[in-house]
Amino acid sequence: MAEAQNIPVGSTTAGQIAVAAESTVATRMSAPPSFDVADFPVPHGREEEWRFTPLERLRGLHDGTATATGEGVKVDVQAPEGVTVETVGRDDARLGRAGAPVDRIAAQAYSAFEKASVVTVPKETVLAEPVRIAVHGQGGTAYGHQVIELGAFAEAVVVIDHTGDAVLAANVDYLLGDGAKLTVVSVQDWDDKSVHVAQHNARIGRDASFKSVVVTFGGDLVRLHPRVTYAGPGGEAELIGLYFTDSGQHQEHRLFVDHNTPHCKSNVVYKGALQGEDAHAVWIGDVLIEAKAEGTDTYEMNRNLVLTDGARVDSVPNLEIETGEIVGAGHASATGRFDDEQLFYLMARGIPEQDARRLVVRGFFAELVQQIGVADIEARLIEKIEAELEATV
Amino acid sequence: MATLEIRDLHVTVEADNATKEILKGVDLTVKQGETHAIMGPNGSGKSTLAYSLAGHPKYTITSGTVLLDGEDVLEMSVDERARAGLFLAMQYPVEVPGVSVSNFLRTSATAIRGEAPKLRTWVKEVKETMERLHMDPSFAERNVNEGFSGGEKKRHEILQLELLKPKIAILDETDSGLDVDALRIVSEGVNRVRETGQVGTLLITHYTRILRYIKPDHVHVFAGGRIVESGGPELADKLENEGYEAYTKGGASE
Numbered sequence A: 001m002a003e004a005q006n007i008p009v010g011s012t013t014a015g016q017i018a019v020a021a022e023s024t025v026a027t028r029m030s031a032p033p034s035f036d037v038a039d040f041p042v043p044h045g046r047e048e049e050w051r052f053t054p055l056e057r058l059r060g061l062h063d064g065t066a067t068a069t070g071e072g073v074k075v076d077v078q079a080p081e082g083v084t085v086e087t088v089g090r091d092d093a094r095l096g097r098a099g100a101p102v103d104r105i106a107a108q109a110y111s112a113f114e115k116a117s118v119v120t121v122p123k124e125t126v127l128a129e130p131v132r133i134a135v136h137g138q139g140g141t142a143y144g145h146q147v148i149e150l151g152a153f154a155e156a157v158v159v160i161d162h163t164g165d166a167v168l169a170a171n172v173d174y175l176l177g178d179g180a181k182l183t184v185v186s187v188q189d190w191d192d193k194s195v196h197v198a199q200h201n202a203r204i205g206r207d208a209s210f211k212s213v214v215v216t217f218g219g220d221l222v223r224l225h226p227r228v229t230y231a232g233p234g235g236e237a238e239l240i241g242l243y244f245t246d247s248g249q250h251q252e253h254r255l256f257v258d259h260n261t262p263h264c265k266s267n268v269v270y271k272g273a274l275q276g277e278d279a280h281a282v283w284i285g286d287v288l289i290e291a292k293a294e295g296t297d298t299y300e301m302n303r304n305l306v307l308t309d310g311a312r313v314d315s316v317p318n319l320e321i322e323t324g325e326i327v328g329a330g331h332a333s334a335t336g337r338f339d340d341e342q343l344f345y346l347m348a349r350g351i352p353e354q355d356a357r358r359l360v361v362r363g364f365f366a367e368l369v370q371q372i373g374v375a376d377i378e379a380r381l382i383e384k385i386e387a388e389l390e391a392t393v
Numbered sequence B: 001m002a003t004l005e006i007r008d009l010h011v012t013v014e015a016d017n018a019t020k021e022i023l024k025g026v027d028l029t030v031k032q033g034e035t036h037a038i039m040g041p042n043g044s045g046k047s048t049l050a051y052s053l054a055g056h057p058k059y060t061i062t063s064g065t066v067l068l069d070g071e072d073v074l075e076m077s078v079d080e081r082a083r084a085g086l087f088l089a090m091q092y093p094v095e096v097p098g099v100s101v102s103n104f105l106r107t108s109a110t111a112i113r114g115e116a117p118k119l120r121t122w123v124k125e126v127k128e129t130m131e132r133l134h135m136d137p138s139f140a141e142r143n144v145n146e147g148f149s150g151g152e153k154k155r156h157e158i159l160q161l162e163l164l165k166p167k168i169a170i171l172d173e174t175d176s177g178l179d180v181d182a183l184r185i186v187s188e189g190v191n192r193v194r195e196t197g198q199v200g201t202l203l204i205t206h207y208t209r210i211l212r213y214i215k216p217d218h219v220h221v222f223a224g225g226r227i228v229e230s231g232g233p234e235l236a237d238k239l240e241n242e243g244y245e246a247y248t249k250g251g252a253s254e
């Protein structure tokens, strides 16, 4: 049922690709989820959930030394008619209902944020235009919290765009009422120095469908933790991710889908391209099918394309199944090099080296880009990919 | 008239931390309109010659010259050689995941022709060429060589040959792995290109079988990294009857 393929590097030995050994969801966390930062020890780096992350580049987010500065980040929400946008204080009852922080930085963010944004789409409201949330770093440190809630049968697309220079830790809650449909596109298009650590908690109502698109390009260190749980049967989650990891960047995506409810679906596809010295991408895909989650249908996949020597990928798919009464479950992880033979073949047909690389990378991402379903984001993404390729090749 | 001139070509590869000379002085001239068959035993260096002409980075030219119409081919990058009119149909075509055949062909034709082919005529050209090679139209949407059978890969190579219309075509064991029907279809494709009189063909093969379909003007026996005998089509008949033994005695093939 579970299928794992790890294909490191094809035929070449250059380039470091480590496909780490599997471990289980249960042993992965060093403390149970909690809203209180004090419940988590300061990580030293050898813990399962921290072992890939360069702690020294977290700018103190993990050990309590990062203090929020006044003008950390600016959050601007543009919403079409019918949507309620509020800025609320810490004690608002609507915060934290989609899931508790699972690591020290998420708990730190929850313990330290001052204002939260709450975006509400009332029941049965179908938005014709996306809600656009611009999170712009202004050179400071910030802790954030956002809630996006859809009432029953509401439908919305939300684009969260991260730009500028910031050190940011945040939690984002997505609450989907019964039959609601939410697409969230989170773009990490930070300046080079930024550090961004966030936990995304989605709680999917009965027969609701959730599509998360995570696009990570920028930043010095980005560590995201998209998590999904189901509040009723019939829920569907589609988690799509694209990352382009450049020289010196650390981009880490740690997914968790908790099939805690019968007859739900999840489909995870993350693809990343890496280029340059010390580009490091980490992908952890944890899927847990609990004993009570009969009729679960899940598949997760991570693919990486290593364009140059010196880049490193750690890809760890992990599927834990507590019941045999399921529709399907599978996972796959593959890391391949854009190898010299492909380059030679394309060039032997007259295609210049730059164009050959572009062709392959575009092809690699194309299928995912088409699934985003937000035209301006798709266009921007293609432009970004091109720009990334121009920059270093 | 286009001419490829290979003079005293020596080529080495790095293997197991040692430098190994594979080509030991190859001399050959191929003119537009001519077909040369190069026949030799396994491991004699036929593919090495083909790859070296195309510019594969694994092969180091230690001495000799290769000129195409007087231009120094060895100075050119791989893509420049292709644009100058060299084409290599590979013995083992490479899979390129994520890149569709149609996108690949168009990108390649654009590079070789120096401008994007007109969409309407191009689509028709590709479709008709594929039909003649008995390739299902669905191949256009598949990724380059990915999951293709051996025979499908070879047809795809000849499809490119027909579309790109090179001055000099090097066909490295295009016949290997083909059943009789596929061999005929592929050979017909090669012959269509030859009949234009615009291409010089270097047909590399181990077996004489393909020469029933593609009639060479010259036959060369390749052994031990060089051409050891040249002649007309009758030389192929001799090889058919006697094999390579006469040329490989004393380890000449190594």
Ligand SMILES: Nc1ncnc2c1ncn2[C@@H]1O[C@H](COP(=O)(O)OP(=O)(O)OP(=O)(O)O)[C@@H](O)[C@H]1O
Binding pocket: B013, B014, B015, B022, B040, B041, B042, B043, B044, B045, B046, B047, B048, B049, B058, B091, B173, B206
């Ligand atoms: N990249 C390489 N690395 C190491 N050795 C190589 C390499 N390429 C070729 N060789 C060696 O050079 C010799 C000639 O190989 P080549 O592939 O050119 O032979 P061939 O005549 O094409 O054989 P075949 O009929 O099997 O296709 C062989 O001994 C082979 O092992």
Ligand SMILES: [Mg+2]
Binding pocket: B046, B047, B048, B091, B172, B173
């Ligand atoms: Mg060969």
